[in-house]
Every structure is written in C-alpha cells, then in structure tokens.
Amino acid sequence: MTALPADRRDDYPALHDTFRWNVPDEFNLAEVCLGRWARDRATMLRIAVYTEHEDGRRGAHTYAYLQAEANRLSRALRNLGVRRGDRVAIVMPQRIETVIAGMAVYQLGAVAMPLSMLFGPEALSYRIDHSETRVAIVDETSIDNLLAARPECPTLATVIGVGDAQGRGDLDWDTLLAAQLPSFTAEITKADDAAVLIYTSGTTGPPKGALLPHRALIGNLTGFVCSQNWYPQDHDVFWSPADWAWTGGLWDALMPALYFGKPIVGYQGRFTAERAFELLERYRVTNTFLFPTALKQMMKACPEPSARYNLRLRAIMSAGEAVGETVFSWCRDALGIVVNEMFGQTEMNYIVGNCTAQHDGERLGWPARPGSMGRPYPGHRVAVIDEDGAPCAPGVDGEVAVCTTDIHGHPDPVFFLGYWKNEAATLNKYVERDGLRWCRTGDLARMDADGYLWYQGRADDVFKSSGYRIGPSEIENCLLKHPAVSNCAVVPSPDPERGAIVKAFIVLTPSVERSAERDAALIAELQQHVRGQLAPYEYPKAIEFIDQLPMTTTGKIQRRVLRLLEEERAGKR
Structure with a gap:
C-alpha cells in the first residue's frame, strides 16, 4: 500500500482500532503524579512547577519539595480528623499551595473539591454545604467570600489560611506545616475510589457535583497525548491559563503534565494577550491549552507574533467553544501550528479531538479539518x-x-462515578x-x-427562527472574520411573527471609532457580511454592541444570560 503524503497521512484507524486500556486495580493520583518522581534519585530534583505572580514574584519547585510539603499537610489534615472519602475544599488560584493541597488530599484517600477563586459567598456556601465539606484551604483571593459563606456551612469545621489569608482562618498554612514531619505513609486506593468532586455550572437548576475516580486520569491520557502532539517529548514545558479549580485546568493541564514528569507553569494573575505571549516566551513553553476566547484575544492583539516573540510552541489544544476557521487559520499561519480542537465534559473528559504531530518531518496522527472538533x-x-x-x-x-x-x-475508565x-x-x-x-x-x-x-452548540443554545433550526457557532465564526469584531455571541430574540430572530451581541476591537452614525453603518455592514456568506435566514436581524460578554469562569460564553436578557426585554415590550 502506497503511503499517503505527509500532509494527508491518517494513522487514525490503526490507533483507534488497536488501542487497549490498562487500568490497574490500585491507582492513586498523588502516587503517579508526584510520589514516583519524588522517590527516584534521577527525577526528585527535577522542576515540577514554575510559579509566577503578576507582581513579578517567581519560583521553581521540585518533585522532592512538593512531596515533603504534601506529606506535612497530609499529617496535619489527618490530625484534624480528615479520613478516607471526606471532602476538602481548595479555593485558590494557580499557586504552589494548590498543587500541594491536592496531592495531600489524594494520598489521604480523601476527596479534593477545587473551587474557583471567582465564586462569591452564595456559590461557595451551596457547594461546601451540599458536599458536607470538613476543611477548606483558602488564600487571600477568596477568604472574604468564604468567611461570608461559612455561617451557611455547618459541616465546615476548619478553615486553613494561605498566603495573605493567614491570620484570618482557624489555622495558618505556614505554622501548620512547620509542626509536621515531611514523611507520610499514603493510603492505598482503588482505581474506582473517589478522588475529586467538581461542581458543573449547569444550564438549568443548581450546580451538580460530578464525583470523579482516580482512574479518570487514565481515561484522559490518550486525548492529552494526541492533542499535545505525542506528549511528552524532550524539553516539553506546559502552560495554560485554565483555572486549576476546573476540569480544563486540572485534568487537561496540571495532572497529566505531572503524570508524565514534565514541568508546568502556574501563573497567578489576570489573563491578557500580552502576558500570555510573555509567559510562552519566558518559560520556553512547548505545549499549551488555550480557550478559543484566549486565542481570539491573542490574535487581535498580535496578528504577527513571530515579529515580536521567540516562541517554541509545538502544540496547541483548544476546547470549551468551537475554534472556528478564522482562529484556526491564524494559528496555522501566524504560529505555524495546526490547533487541535478537543471536546469533553467534567463527567467524561477528553473524548474527541485532533492530533497533528510531526516527527522528523513526517506528519503523524490524523489531519485536522478546519471547523471540526475532531474524531473520538x-x-x-x-x-x-x-x-x-x-x-x-x-x-x-x-x-x-x-x-x-x-x-x-471493555470499560472506558474516563467516566465519573455519578452526581x-x-x-x-x-x-x-x-x-x-x-x-x-x-x-x-x-x-x-x-x-x-x-x-x-x-x-x-449546546442543545439549549440551538433555536428556531421562522421554522429554520439555527445554531450560533457558524454565525459567530462568520462575524469574527470581520476586522471590527473582537468577540461575539448569537442568541434568539423573541419575535411575535417569527418566533425568534437572530440577534448578535458584539464586542468591538478597541480601534473602532464609535458614534451613532458609525454604529448604524457598521451594523448594516456586519449584516451584509453575514448575509453574503451564510444562508439568508442566518444573518443577525438585530445587533447590539457590548463592552464584554458574560463568561463562565472556564472561559465559555454564557449565551443563556443573554437569552434571558432578551426574554426579559421582550416581556417588558
């Protein structure tokens, strides 16, 4: 059989048809992501995590250091009464204590419950009370909100303050760990034992807590390896702005990077396109996970990054929203990388995507198709x-x-245990x-x-207008191709004749000059832009310029918020 040309090679059938899962009976996240590297003299002093704060502070932390600190915390948590299966909340950003806390909880056989530092008191109180959490570990980014939530959390016995939150909780991190020995005999856990509890944002009703077993990491690994173009390779360094409190940051970045014994960068600060490029250059990052929203910002801020930055990227995975052809083409042409889209959920993550690796000039994996989320x-x-x-x-x-x-x-190990x-x-x-x-x-x-x-799109994002079934992704991608559009979201706006009309909320690029006359002309231009490329019923009959779109903490556009806004406005009319 004649081999396909390099740009058409498709290894997918062989990879997918011959693959077999190997899930051991006993498996623990702390052991495979930290313990085995910290015990080995050849790897114990290897850098596991680089940390950087937006105020300029930086650090480099070895596997041996992380293990010693995790052992101290495991001892302290056990003394506080934390036992197998107990929930421990971790409310911190990308800082080294977040990693240590997670590892300490895993090797106790307890369940880590990462919570976003962006949660307010109501969001925190619901999750902590519903999960019957015993201990919360929190830093200065969330201590005020957590203390405000505490009266509604009767099971929360202990709050451990970290960083500038020390002195405001029941116990201080530094004092607590200093009193413990750096040795600990980890609990033996089954692969099916619970390890992580992550509450999904959900589109209706209160958030649901997805309980994930240790084995779920194994189920993530095929997708991680493929989407990161045959990770790991020599000198690989990982970075992603994805919050470690969410599936995208925890399962798609932090844990798999540590599993393979490669360094990951943790940045504590607000995301900007300029800082993203600086971090990629400074740490010689080779692999990254960037939400489409982040890629859009980077594309608009720096159309030609090679002229300003010396980057070593070899793989970009993107998920959360459809990348779209515009961003796909920019990554390919400006960064020299075919972005690998990925699809997954908290309940079963990293299930669909692409792989476009190159080795010795030969393309491996399977060819990406612009606009497609890939194959299983x-x-x-x-x-x-x-x-x-x-x-x-x-x-x-x-x-x-x-x-x-x-x-x-054979059973797929990627699945959650239940809500x-x-x-x-x-x-x-x-x-x-x-x-x-x-x-x-x-x-x-x-x-x-x-x-x-x-x-x-999401099932609840698709709507009908004049009998036509419409999804937002294609229209949003078309709008994004216009140079005036920085970001956008398409939702239905109630209409008495058509049932609903297509409405676009648009964030304009900073260079666009605004006035009533210019806005009217731009709206007409954008409508014609879409009308000329998509079906006649898909162009936005209404356009509203907005300073910023409502986003989830994981970088997804909250179209539901905009949809409800339009329904409220229609009710008033």
Whole structure:
C-alpha cells in the first residue's frame, strides 16, 4: 500500500482500532503524579512547577519539595480528623499551595473539591454545604467570600489560611506545616475510589457535583497525548491559563503534565494577550491549552507574533467553544501550528479531538479539518444519537454521546462515578440501546462519513427562527472574520411573527471609532457580511454592541444570560 503524503497521512484507524486500556486495580493520583518522581534519585530534583505572580514574584519547585510539603499537610489534615472519602475544599488560584493541597488530599484517600477563586459567598456556601465539606484551604483571593459563606456551612469545621489569608482562618498554612514531619505513609486506593468532586455550572437548576475516580486520569491520557502532539517529548514545558479549580485546568493541564514528569507553569494573575505571549516566551513553553476566547484575544492583539516573540510552541489544544476557521487559520499561519480542537465534559473528559504531530518531518496522527472538533480519541466510542438513543446518519444533527465501553467491549475508565447526592440526575445522564449504555453530553453535533464531528452548540443554545433550526457557532465564526469584531455571541430574540430572530451581541476591537452614525453603518455592514456568506435566514436581524460578554469562569460564553436578557426585554415590550 502506497503511503499517503505527509500532509494527508491518517494513522487514525490503526490507533483507534488497536488501542487497549490498562487500568490497574490500585491507582492513586498523588502516587503517579508526584510520589514516583519524588522517590527516584534521577527525577526528585527535577522542576515540577514554575510559579509566577503578576507582581513579578517567581519560583521553581521540585518533585522532592512538593512531596515533603504534601506529606506535612497530609499529617496535619489527618490530625484534624480528615479520613478516607471526606471532602476538602481548595479555593485558590494557580499557586504552589494548590498543587500541594491536592496531592495531600489524594494520598489521604480523601476527596479534593477545587473551587474557583471567582465564586462569591452564595456559590461557595451551596457547594461546601451540599458536599458536607470538613476543611477548606483558602488564600487571600477568596477568604472574604468564604468567611461570608461559612455561617451557611455547618459541616465546615476548619478553615486553613494561605498566603495573605493567614491570620484570618482557624489555622495558618505556614505554622501548620512547620509542626509536621515531611514523611507520610499514603493510603492505598482503588482505581474506582473517589478522588475529586467538581461542581458543573449547569444550564438549568443548581450546580451538580460530578464525583470523579482516580482512574479518570487514565481515561484522559490518550486525548492529552494526541492533542499535545505525542506528549511528552524532550524539553516539553506546559502552560495554560485554565483555572486549576476546573476540569480544563486540572485534568487537561496540571495532572497529566505531572503524570508524565514534565514541568508546568502556574501563573497567578489576570489573563491578557500580552502576558500570555510573555509567559510562552519566558518559560520556553512547548505545549499549551488555550480557550478559543484566549486565542481570539491573542490574535487581535498580535496578528504577527513571530515579529515580536521567540516562541517554541509545538502544540496547541483548544476546547470549551468551537475554534472556528478564522482562529484556526491564524494559528496555522501566524504560529505555524495546526490547533487541535478537543471536546469533553467534567463527567467524561477528553473524548474527541485532533492530533497533528510531526516527527522528523513526517506528519503523524490524523489531519485536522478546519471547523471540526475532531474524531473520538483512542479508547473512546462516540456517537451522535437522536432523542430515542438511535445513531444518527452521517451529516444529521444529534446529541453527542459516549459509550461506557470501548469498541472491544471493555470499560472506558474516563467516566465519573455519578452526581453527588443526585441519583436521579445520574440516571438521566444515560440511555441504553441495543445492549450498550451511552452517556449523553447535552451538546449537538453532526458526524461525517469519516467520523469527524462538527459542533453545533449546546442543545439549549440551538433555536428556531421562522421554522429554520439555527445554531450560533457558524454565525459567530462568520462575524469574527470581520476586522471590527473582537468577540461575539448569537442568541434568539423573541419575535411575535417569527418566533425568534437572530440577534448578535458584539464586542468591538478597541480601534473602532464609535458614534451613532458609525454604529448604524457598521451594523448594516456586519449584516451584509453575514448575509453574503451564510444562508439568508442566518444573518443577525438585530445587533447590539457590548463592552464584554458574560463568561463562565472556564472561559465559555454564557449565551443563556443573554437569552434571558432578551426574554426579559421582550416581556417588558
């Protein structure tokens, strides 16, 4: 058989068909991400984490240091009464204590509950109370909100202050650890034992706590290796602005980088495009995970980064929203990298994506198709299903679903254990058909004849206008191609005649001059821009310029907020 040219090589069938999972009976996140590296004389002094604060402070921390500090904290937590299965909240940004706290909890056999430093008192109190958390570890970014939430959290027995929050909790981190020996005998955990509790933001109802087992990391690894272009390689350094309190930062960056014994950069500060380029250059970052929103900001701020920065990037993974052809082309042309889109959820992460590695001039993996979220990663069986759970024909929109077993009939380790104290929601997440159990994602896509998936949006983001079914992604991508558009979101706006019209909320680039007359002309120009490229019913009949879009803490656009705003306005009209 004649080999395909380098730019057309497709290793996907062989990779996907021959892959087999190997999940040991006993498995612990702290052991595989820290312990084994800290014990080995060849790796114990290797840098595990670089840290940098926006005020200029920097640090470099070895595996041996992390292990000693984690041992001290494990001892202290045990003395505070934390036992196997108990929940410990970690409310801190990308700082070294966040890593240490997680490892200490894992080796105790307890459950780490990472919480975003952006959460207010109400969000914190709901999660801490609902999870019956015993201990919270918090720094200056969140101590005020946590103390305000504490009266609603009867199970929260101890608050440990970190950094500038010391002196404001029940115990201080520095004093607590200084009183402990740097040795600890870790608990032996099963691969199926609970390790992490992450509350999903959800689109309806209160947040749901997804309980993740230690083995879930194994299920992430095929996607991580592929999307990072055959990670690890010599001299690999990882960085991502994704918050370590979320699935994207924890499972897609921090834990897999440490699992492979490679350094990761933690930056504590506000994301800006300029700082992102500086960090990539300063730490010689080779691999990164950047949300499409971040890539859009970087593209607009620095269209030609090679003229200003000496970058060593060899892989970019992106997830959370569709990248779109505009950003895809910029990454390819300006950064010299074909961005690997990835799709996953907290409940079952890193399941679909691309891989465009190069080795000795030869392209490996499978060719990315601009606009596609990729194919199922090795070890995962993915389908697009209809409302009854039946597979959709190629090219037909449906809901993305993941089978609990791989193509060989073996259990897929990527799945969560269930929603915390919500058995009904857990059962509703699954559908059974023809002897197979599928986990629904709530995301819509279509699959082509070659197995590539094309994202159409959240099920609750798709709407009808004059009888036409409309998804926001294609319209948003088209708008983003216009030089005046920095970011945008498309939602339905209630209309008595059509049911709904297409409305676009647009963030303009800073260079655009504003006035009533210019705005009117620009709206007409943008409408014509879309009308000339998409179907006539897809162009935004209403456009509103906005300073910033509502975003989740994980970088996703909150279209639901804008949709509800339009419904409220329509009600008043």
